[in-house]
Amino acid sequence: QVQLVESGGGLAQPGGSLRLSCAASGFTFSSYAMSWARQAPGKGLEWVSGIYSDGSDTYYADSVKGRFTISRDNAKNTVYLQMNSLKPEDTALYYCAKNRERVPREYDYWGQGTQVTVSS
Secondary structure (H helix, E strand, O other), X not given: OOEEEEEOOEXXXXXXXXXXXXXXXXXXXXXXXXXXXXXXXXXXXXXXXEEOOOOOOEEEOOOOOOOEEEEEEOOOOEEEEEEOOOOHHHOEEEEEEEEOOOOOOOEEEEOOOEEEEEOO
16 A cells, blocks of 8 residues: 655754655555645645656745755655755644656645754
């Protein structure tokens, strides 16, 4: 069955960096786009970033553009989210999601999430 396991969350200071990883199994990873989304306390789910199945194109929410970078290693069945210049408003539970096709549009599976807290 499809499994998505996020890691790399934690506490960071404003201006700091974290790198999230999502290890995928149970499907042909290289055939599907992948995405990251987040949910801040008391708020709805916010899409953060997506990447094509072959890594040829990436997309970002305006709130993270220029600070976050999504990438993937299809040989390791892993997608990453490098987060730089972190802000307190980046505090959220971050989820990895498998998309239904090679482009990052609809989702069909989610991980359990990894907590990111940005605070001094």
